[in-house]
Amino acid sequence: MENIVLRSMVEYPLLIDDFLKKIPAQYFSPFGRFLLSFITDLNAQKSLSLESLNYKIQDKDKERAEYFEFLSAEVNPNYLNLAPLLLESIRLNRQKLIGEKLIRAYESKTILDLDYLVKEQELKTEEIKDLNAWVKEYEDKPKPKVYPTRISFIDDYLNGGLELAQLILVSGDPEAGKTRFCLQVLENLAKSNKVCFFCFEFTAEQYIRTRLREDKRDSFVNFYLINEGYDIAEVANNIRQLYKEGVKFFLIDSQMRLSAPQGRNMEEEETSKFSTLAKLCHSLGIVVFLIIQTSKSDRDNPTGSKKGGHEASIIFRLERIKPEKDDLMQKGNEYDENARMFFIRKNKQTGKHPKEKILFDTNTLRFKKNKQETQVIYEVSQEEIKVEAVVI
Template identity: 45%
Template sequence: MQSIILKSLLEYPEFKDEFEQRFSPVLFSGKYQVFCQKILSLNPLSFESFVSVLSDDEKQSEEFLNLCAAVCVPDFLEYEHILKDTYKLNAQKHIGEKLIRAAQENQLLDLSLFESELTLANNDFMNFKQWLEYYKNKPVLAQIKSGISFIDSAFDGGFELAQLVLISGDAEAGKTSLGLQLLENISRVYPVCFFCFEFTIEQYLKRKTQNVPFKQENFFMINDGYDINEIVQNIKILSKRGVKIFLIDSQMRITSPRARNMEEEESLKFSTLAKLAHQYELLIFLIIQTAKGDRDNPMGSKKGTHEASVILRVERIEADKKDASQFNKEFDPNKRLFLVRKNKQTGKHFKEIVRFNDKTLTFCAMSENTDQPVQEVDFEKIQESIF
């Protein structure tokens, strides 16, 4: 495993900064620890530059031969916990041997001295003054306008980054339509990515007219890689290319490692995405499913509600039997109840009946008209106004 991690780091040098934050050379054993230290000192980082700093003995070592034969994996950073657990188990074994020898020799040891052997150093500690300076010099995060008036009103102008936003709702209420409308609107200004897991990309393209009202070059789409770790890896790669806003459709399509029960498996999806959004300052929209008896929590995970910063919900409204056009219908085809169930951003809760156009599959306030043609947006002018 150590050879795979180091070979993958040489193959994917763009992850060097994150590797240094998450891995310490002390986690590696023997010559692998020396290799790790030499790799981290390289600039630029490549297999050729690594070989150039090795001694003849190191090049002939078994560890180097193993590294050369190792198969690279793009998600090698996910081996962090396995490597740390292996390190701690080895340290624990070493401590156990010391304790046994001491007991055999009737020697008393100060057990607190062993704690440092099991504790990995954290170099990220900062005091109040340092944090104050950090945020003083840190660029202000942009507020992302949704382009939907009632949503921007609920969030005082738009969404902030570093948030996991859940979109829930009744069946056929328009959860995916709302998510796509948000993403398409945002893509007029910012690069975005749509994880299209509920239907094919071809089906999505057929829904769109020739005059697509968003910047197509900004709209990335992914329709495979359902495992949560693959999703995380794809998000990290795209974030390095400037993509900060993501829509995942949907919770039930995501797979996660087997756990002791469904609650743990489902909760892992939410905790992983929430941490990712916070760490990389991303805005991640996740469409979720809820049970009929529990509309407040994602299917199979009450922890999912805790992990989210914002929860949006769309519900269908019963048909007006006094309206002749709705006489034989169970629900009003053109009205929805929109709610903000959780809002860590501003603390405001929101509830409003909104209009839904079942032809264009878009939402708007009741005072607006979705039948009006979409106006072309001059992206260059928007860019000039921002910069």
């Protein structure tokens, strides 16, 4: 277990400090502490990698069996969740040491101070803090970085842009432009960040033709495209690999294209997709946009998984609307080609749940704010109503 944690620290260093708050370095084995000293030093220098670690360690130490066990350990991007298991393993080993000491003392007819012996083996992990301590930690902690989407009606409601470590679900009516909407966000982010598009609903060639017509290649170097590998485990592995390359934002089109291991029922299979992606977002500090399908009777939850919506930090929704009666250009059209209704159904980032009419440019295939729309409706979720009822 210790080797899995240490090996995972090398690949996913963002979680090192959080893990060491749960289990401090002094509770690792002697060789574990030896490796950990190099890992934390290299991480502080922002140069941590398996190659740099190998360079730092002397040849004689590389020949040790413990080092080979470390190198062959499985990598787990969610190793923060392994802290309780490692703590249990450490306690068992310490309990074994106490037992061995007691046996040796019995054989030598020595009386030991049992209270001292137990106290010596106690583990003091992360202390329980009072509210003052939590407030101080919050005040000292740097504010999370915000990444502008450069789409005003989104950034306005997210206080400037997206924060990391979020699973964002995007739902909407058929032909409402869910994929186009998400690609607009992703392409804007790609101007200054590495992004990836899992293009499962249509071919890579179709998307490439669209981008070449726009002839804007300035962000191509930051834009990764994956067109195969629908299994959720393979998708997760691709995300981990691209994370190592610095990719922070991912778009998966769509939920129904993803396949999951066969479960006891559809709910279990579908939910596994959302839980896998949510864990990746939180452990790696990334953003995943997942286009989902919903039913007419339940617009707020992904098809096949009521729990899926709970895994999300944010849920966007696009709906088609009827054209204005005085719009003669669209007379006879069932839906307005140039407008959509935009909702934020769930928003853990700022708590704002707007409902706003936005515009769609059929020439550029871009969404934009309706400057003539002066009124924005803020909806209250059922969860907020329940909380208010309890407080009252």
